[in-house]
Amino acid sequence: MKGVVLSGGKGTRLYPSTLVACKQLLPVFDKPMIHYPLSLLLLQRIREILFITNPEDLGAMKRLLGTGEQFGAKFSYITQSEPRGIADGLALAEEFLAGSPVCFLLGDNILFGQDVRHAMSEAGKIIRTENSAVIFGYRVSDPQNFGVITFGSDGSVIEVVEKPAAPKSTWASIGVYFFPGDVAGYAKKVVPSKRNELEITEVHRQYIEENRLRAIKLGRGTAWLDTGTPEAIMEAGNFLHAIEKRQGLKVYCPEEVAFRSGLISSEELLRQIEDISSSSYRGYLLRIIDEERAEPRSGHLAGANLF
Template sequence: MKGIILAGGHGTRLYPITKAISKQILPVYDKPMIYYPLSVLLLTKIREILIISTPRDLPLFKDLLGDGSQLGVSFTYLSQDEPRGIGDVFLIGKDFIGKDTVCLVLGDNIFHGRGFSSLLKDLANITEGAHIFGYQVDNPKDYGIVNLNDEGQVLSIEEKPSHPTSNFAIPGLYFYDNNVINIAKSIKPSSRGELEISHINNIYLRNNKLNINFLSRGFMWFDMGTNESLLQGSNFVYTVQKRQRLYVGCIEEIAYKNGYINRQQLHNLANAMINTEYGKYLLKL
């Protein structure tokens, strides 16, 4: 399975702080935002990862993450010149995906919950269909929403509905078989001028190939597209790390525990940050 992080867009809801820098470079407590979706791919044990961003911001990600060898993985970088929708990533990345299955995670999302790592590893083995998630929110008009009937069966996925029939949002984490490339080629831009991921999911649904995991009440998901949600995400990471002494989104730790890097390599990464709590945490591993 290949992995893709979409870290594009202009981040206009976070202006003025994103006028000169990518949203996904902003700090979420003690790490750049992109570390959190990257940690999801590493927990899935995906080692070939494509990062898609704007032409302006792509050099920042290359400076931050390099070629991935320091983590025992491989990073590829491609640009999305204009925000053409989430579905566009499968056209941009079609050569990168090749004949493999693919996991897409949005660059401004945090996922955290018990059993999540095991679920991710299981989904890495899919060979057919699409697997997405549902999460209860109090502002369903801002997201792609799962429309359900009275028996709880999924009827459709609707993008930012004016009158949502449920409060189950679709978080920015998607697993697809290789058919997603041809499906992305077949859909037309919406009224917003974008290739909507909801359109792709609805095609899988009509073909009885869509699976939805509804995340439990104890699970946490943050979509950090506003100042408020950015602060909430930072406060959550701070609280978990201070209370449990376990780091959220620590990509070096995951690479080490996956066996991608050895003890000495981890030590070298930690030494480069020895003046920070982050570096000291890595040394304690």
């Protein structure tokens, strides 16, 4: 399984902040937005990850994330010259994927909750056993603003419609997708919609026609945080801050996820910390190393420590 994070787009609703950086590089509380989807992939022990970004943001993205070695991973980068839609990102990733199944994430989606890790693991099993694509459903109060999933009486996916005027359900398809190795070929068949975008729902349609699209519903204990406007970023940051302040644990700290997942050792993490100037972030990473040495939990991933 490989990972792809789509981090393009113009972010016009976040103007003027996005004049200097794409929104995925903007901070959400104490870390760049891109760290949240990255942590999700590392949590699944996905090590080969491709980031798709704007040409003008490529340098900054590479400076932030590097080669991936510091996370026990290998990062690749390509650019999307124009924001032509999610399906375009899948087509652009064809060479990187080389027939591998993929966990494809939108770089501006933040998920929180114990269900998330379990649901993603379940999606991986479906890929391996059924060779089917998997999407995630999240109940929303305004489904007309999202891709909406319609379910049959047996729970099967009948259709996924992008921003319907009359939604048939309140289940939105969120920006986390698992696809088999043939997805790039399906994405390349998609033609521009009325919005002049290559819609991900058209990729879903092809899998539905072959009875190869499954949907996992996320429960009430899961938060799907919007980051499309300044107000939404502030609200997401406040939400994450409240959790971190109460628990004393960071939410989706990629260095911690890599360390606790066994992707990097304490010695490798310490070498990274040497390059971090005095800050609360440095102090936190030192603390988790001390805690691990005092009470080793080999192979154990405590959900509270990672979410």
